[in-house]
Amino acid sequence: MNYSHPSELEIQEYALDKSECATAVTEHIESCTICSTEVKTYQLMFSEIKQQPAPAFDFNLSGLVIPQIKKSSSKFSVDNFIAGFLVLFASFCIGIPVFLFRKNILYMFTGVPSFFIYAIIGSTSIILIIKILLMYKKYQNQMRFLNIN
Amino acid sequence: MNNTTENNWSDKHLIDRVLCGDTRAFGIIIKNTENLVAQIVFKLIPVSEDRKDIAQDVYLKVFYHLSGFKFQSKLSTWIAQVAYNACLSWIEKKKPLLPGNLFDEDIYEGSTDPGYSGLFIANESESRIFQKELSGILSKEIGGLPRIYQTLITLFHHEFMSYEELSQITGLPVGTVKSYLFRARKMLKENLLSKYKKEAL
Numbered sequence: 125m126n127y128s129h130p131s132e133l134e135i136q137e138y139a140l141d142k143s144e145c146a147t148a149v150t151e152h153i154e155s156c157t158i159c160s161t162e163v164k165t166y167q168l169m170f171s172e173i174k175q176q177p178a179p180a181f182d183f184n185l186s187g188l189v190i191p192q193i194k195k196s197s198s199k200f201s202v203d204n205f206i207a208g209f210l211v212l213f214a215s216f217c218i219g220i221p222v223f224l225f226r227k228n229i230l231y232m233f234t235g236v237p238s239f240f241i242y243a244i245i246g247s248t249s250i251i252l253i254i255k256i257l258l259m260y261k262k263y264q265n266q267m268r269f270l271n272i273n
Numbered sequence: 274m275n276n277t278t279e280n281n282w283s284d285k286h287l288i289d290r291v292l293c294g295d296t297r298a299f300g301i302i303i304k305n306t307e308n309l310v311a312q313i314v315f316k317l318i319p320v321s322e323d324r325k326d327i328a329q330d331v332y333l334k335v336f337y338h339l340s341g342f343k344f345q346s347k348l349s350t351w352i353a354q355v356a357y358n359a360c361l362s363w364i365e366k367k368k369p370l371l372p373g374n375l376f377d378e379d380i381y382e383g384s385t386d387p388g389y390s391g392l393f394i395a396n397e398s399e400s401r402i403f404q405k406e407l408s409g410i411l412s413k414e415i416g417g418l419p420r421i422y423q424t425l426i427t428l429f430h431h432e433f434m435s436y437e438e439l440s441q442i443t444g445l446p447v448g449t450v451k452s453y454l455f456r457a458r459k460m461l462k463e464n465l466l467s468k469y470k471k472e473a474l
Contacts (some may be wrong), residue, residue, distance in 0.1 A: 133455055181328055185332065266364055
């Protein structure tokens with residue numbers, strides 16, 4: 125028999141599914157009253173969690189959602205039409221000048237001072253860094269509320 | 274068609290029908306998954322009035338994004354993921370109005386007494402009374418855990434979800450999910466033992 129007690133993690137694993145545990149751990153737990161009491165405590169706790177009443181909404185959820193879906197389905201097709209029209213309009217607005225000035229497009233960016241290129245790269249990088257920092261801050265706030273940190 | 278057959282329809286079949294405009298099929302999806310969504314919403318949202326709005330918002334999002342579902346997981350897991358993210362968004366919006374940490378893990382002091390006798394009672398009648406009490410105490414103690422622990426413990430032990438499914442729902446790596454679950458179970462056990470000892474005294 126292994127005389128050193130298994131770790132808390134091994135005891136939890138045994139309580140969940142002893143077939144997943146190493147033989148030495150299984151043998152120890154089955155012959156050690158302290159460890160088997162620990163296992164029984166966990167097993168009792170797990171079975172009690174299973175028996176806890178599940179929370180339920182005190183309203184008819186599908187009765188609330190389905191009418192909203194039906195209402196928005198008709199609105200959705202109108203929205204689709206407007207979106208399609210806007211895409212088509214934007215394509216013409218961009219496509220026509222591109223077609224008309226196609227010979228000059230290649231020369232558009234020649235002769236741009238390097239200062240402007242650096243300014244564009246710099247400002248894009250700053251915006252990107254700010255966005256990343258805001259995302260990280262948002263994540264941290266959420267985690268703080270979930271009481272992890 | 275009877276309800277049992279409807280409930281047994283595969284995710285694929287239900288989604289196909291919803292995409293063809295059958296709102297009744299979406300009603301079946303809601304019926305099949307609302308208990309899981311309730312578990313998540315009840316654990317993460319302390320304000321009961323807002324749960325109604327969040328639950329509706331979850332299913333509206335599911336409906337509008339259903340065509341993008343790639344069948345890389347069960348539909349219920351995906352809906353649970355939408356619910357979890359909706360709750361996080363709500364938390365972000367309502368953060369300044371919410372009470373502080375309900376239970377700070379840092380100030381937690383678990384029972385470290387090596388000589389404790391555990392929660393096991395040999396006598397049968399005593400055991401029955403004890404189990405009734407235990408259920409009430411356990412419910413209270415689960416409510417005292419950090420919200421993410423409450424959610425994980427409930428989904429794992431009550432809804433029988435796997436570590437991988439929990440990882441997908443919460444967006445946390447599988448290793449982190451396992452580690453949080455380990456800590457949650459340990460904390461819960463030690464809270465229960467210390468509570469039980471106090472009451473026994």
